[in-house]
Amino acid sequence: MSASRTVICLLRNDLRLHDNEVFHWAQRNADHIIPLYCFDPRHYQGTYHFNFPKTGPFRLRFLLDSVKDLRATLKKRGSTLLVRQGKPEEVVSELIQQLGSVTALAFHEEVASEEKFVEKKLKDVCCQNKVKVQTFWGSTLYHRDDLPFSHIRGLALGCISPRYIYEQIKKYEVERTANQSTYWVIFELLWRDYFKFVGLKYRNRIFHMNGLQDKHVSWKTDMILFNAWKEGRTGVPFVDANMRELALTGFMSNRGRQNVASFLTKDLGLDWRLGAEWFEYLLVDHDVCSNYGNWLYSAGTGNDPRENRKFNMIKQGLDYDNNGDYVRQWVPELRGIKGGDVHTPWTLSNSALSHAQVSLNETYPSPIIIAPEWSRHINNKSSGPPGKGRKGSSYTPRQHKDRGIDFYFSKNKGF
Template structure:
């Protein structure tokens, strides 16, 4: 498999992008500290049971991973019920925080997501302290840290939420192997029995990342339908504040204070401003927000205010998120492979100069460049924007889709491997949906979703002086376009017959 080309030696350089000052002030949620705390308190009050009995003894360790919350945390609840003492632990794994992506060597975690993680951990620590617990944060590999801690405190069990992708599954296996080398004397750590032979701490993994539990599916994961619709039928720039309290505050703000849920379906394709969509994804990805909690709040909203297409659509998209998680469990590493789960035979370019123009927002297409500037500045991009820049990279540039996926892995606050690679395989035509040849016409997308050029003018200040109708089509007033479009304004160019994939027909469907 071809590796990425070496870094471009082009002499062209660009001034480092400086985001508009307003970005730094537009926090999500926009609630003040007192209002955020009140919203979180009310959520905990409604959903916390005081009747959870403790039926065990000894020490249990809770290994926090992508579940940085107290509310609806199955691993924490089980540890509490099965022990006399609970030790919450988070391992800052250098492979995830400071490592590089698998093929193209981008940073695994960008600065914005690292800061968001720090905020999540700080808030988790505070919420645990309010419940008489504390969070132990250690830097190192979980397979080294957890066995050592289990041995030091004579823990009988390490509880954690199960993951589905290969790197995370490998760490689970290594942790289990490490725990098997630890000996806890009987009579300590909850261990009992007639034999005096020491016991090893157990690794107890529970499912808790999806709205629907894997055991509630009407089929084994291996029989998961390859098309989402079949699965479903069977079942302005911003600065995001990390942590469970902020997540619960955002749900309160979007659903109840601003009353935006009832119009979500009409606004969800927006690209500018805080409330065109829920913006829950960074907290869902870090596990600071439970999808089941969001579902419960939607049901409560439907009872107290209105049930309509918009309330349904948020649930629909939560199920999409579940689907990608289950799909990663079914197909394993194939979601990271060039040909995807269907093993599509394709020819892709790894032209470094072209790719860098895309990732730096210097393609000459304002709608592409504005979206990439937003990603760099905030760690977030709208769903519509993600589809557009994906289509441009793989359809118009012909670049290896994995380069885009790995760059998103670096930059996105809401990165999780199942959703990120699931969406990229889907957009690149190597996933499981029959509409694999999806093409987003940039002129059509710009006219439909940014008709006055407000979005591109916000992120590309040099376009603000242009007439609104010219901002997305600036011509010589903007930098030169790096590639021609395969479809120009909805019509395929005669000199750009595009037939990369080895199928009899390869007609790209232009999206509305």
């Protein structure tokens, strides 16, 4: 009679049953499966450069809910999820000793150095105990082995897989319609894949101040400016609205992320890693490669061929929040200012500010910086009555046509 086969399935950023090769392999190769999740204390320490907490309250709450949900799902299948607090390599070692006989440890591979360090420790533990290690790649839409790039060797918590999202979108397009929304979701899945593979190729260089290009920039670490940025009191309403939404919800739109990153690096000249580590702390959907890859791109030290790509905060605000409703939602002290004028309160007359019950430097700060290129958009605002925004109430923000990832690496693009 053959010996019983026991497999430990270590869950990491793959908190799901569907499209999960770890479970699929274990079901075919084990008599007993032990699903395991570890709350690794290293995930709750300080960030590397500026010592912000690595995991903020929003992501922690989402993580707890996700672990609870997976455990409930497994219980419905007659199993459960073993949850432990501790370093995975230590927890797995203890489990092997307690169980006496473990055939294999299975888990999905990650990309960044801290996760790879844990993987090495896990393999060392298994080697010492003569336990097989079975690893899988499952965090991207495309498998790394499918890429036509010789230089690459063969969704944040993984509660849902990118392949599942892709299949559901394609099903929707067949049954109903393909539209801008379905196009952009798939596009963002590819963008996410791209940064994952950038991390796989460049490893720790995605964390280096000089970035992938080894580009030397005299970044500042002025904490007064940084605190104004992170607290949403820069005096630039579109920036402040996005930063306050992040602080209160753990969420920020992709458009917002691009703008506040550009403002921090290009307008304030602050070290991009300040922003990246602050996002790591607060974002509920933080993904190491996407976050640091996007910050490198915004800072001009990543995969961007265009020199000094910079967003114009006033133009962006008027393009994407023409009537100012988003700003007024998150910056309530400016609610008395109607229309697009809310994006530039410092340009209003004293009587207009008084009527709106706004007092600069008292109820709302004056801008900590005014970029010269903002003036042409301030001057182009409608001179009509308040509330009409840049081109009147009938103005419709420009719609972007479908475009592939090449667009984002073109040298001729206006912001």
